[in-house]
Amino acid sequence: MKEKLIIIGASGHGKVIADIAIKMNKWQSIAFLDDDEAIKTSMGLEVIGKTADAFTYKDEADFFVAIGNNATREKVQERLIEEELNVVSLIHPSAVIGIGVEIGIGTVVMAGVVINSSSRIGKGCIINTSSSLDHDNVIEEYVHISPGVNIAGTVSVGRGSWLGIGSIVSNNVNICSGCKVGAGAVVVKDITEPGTYVGVPVRKID
Numbered sequence: 292m293k294e295k296l297i298i299i300g301a302s303g304h305g306k307v308i309a310d311i312a313i314k315m316n317k318w319q320s321i322a323f324l325d326d327d328e329a330i331k332t333s334m335g336l337e338v339i340g341k342t343a344d345a346f347t348y349k350d351e352a353d354f355f356v357a358i359g360n361n362a363t364r365e366k367v368q369e370r371l372i373e374e375e376l377n378v379v380s381l382i383h384p385s386a387v388i389g390i391g392v393e394i395g396i397g398t399v400v401m402a403g404v405v406i407n408s409s410s411r412i413g414k415g416c417i418i419n420t421s422s423s424l425d426h427d428n429v430i431e432e433y434v435h436i437s438p439g440v441n442i443a444g445t446v447s448v449g450r451g452s453w454l455g456i457g458s459i460v461s462n463n464v465n466i467c468s469g470c471k472v473g474a475g476a477v478v479v480k481d482i483t484e485p486g487t488y489v490g491v492p493v494r495k496i497d
């Protein structure tokens with residue numbers, strides 16, 4: 292671990308990430324990179340360059356990609372990994388993580404999250420505020436579990452999928468890669484085709 296943390300993305304999501312990193316109390320300094328030249332500071336922390344500047348800080352900093360869009364986050368994080376930059380995961384001190392839970396690099400677990408035992412969370416995921424993931428879940432890479440989502444036991448969520456705010460997934464359900472599940476939706480059966488799903492129970496709209 293390095294003394295400095297660089298967060299790529301200084302937007303609203305980046306602010307929440309910085310807040311978690313500050314509360315973890317592991318880095319002596321924290322700064323942002325952002326491609327929007329108009330943003331000079333965020334959360335009182337300095338924006339010290341653009342995404343491409345990350346490579347010049349390779350030896351002196353740890354990195355976290357704070358980009359909400361799953362595909363963009365994947366692209367940026369994979370490039371950092373390829374170039375052997377040290378990508379870290381961030382876990383808010385109030386999160387409750389069960390025994391045997393695995394959390395991949397570049398994943399954030401936000402305030403009030405509960406992840407129960409033996410669940411596996413891939414790299415580059417966002418496990419957003421106050422979501423709960425029960426036992427034996429498999430959350431693949433670059434998934435976003437939005438605030439307030441409740442996932443029962445033995446659920447799988449495929450790479451790059453996004454579960455919208457407050458959605459619910461019943462136990463033993465598999466959601467394939469490339470899905471968007473709408474705000475407040477309820478998933479009670481497997482979703483096997485990529486697309487956008489809304490409602491209670493969900494129906495495909497796109």
Ligand SMILES: CC(=O)SCCNC(=O)CCNC(=O)[C@H](O)C(C)(C)COP(=O)(O)OP(=O)(O)OC[C@H]1O[C@@H](n2cnc3c(N)ncnc32)[C@H](O)[C@@H]1OP(=O)(O)O
Nearest residue numbers: 437438454455456471472473474475476487488489490496
């Ligand atoms: C910290 C943070 O902020 S994290 C981010 C949290 N944000 C979220 O979770 C947002 C989740 N997003 C949604 O629910 C979106 O509505 C999506 C992704 C499901 C669909 O978005 P779009 O593809 O733009 O669909 P659009 O808004 O055009 O709606 C299409 C139809 O579906 C309906 N619809 C959209 N979302 C929902 C929903 N969650 N539940 C029920 N119906 C819905 C719309 O009313 C519309 O119906 P109509 O054709 O009868 O008018």
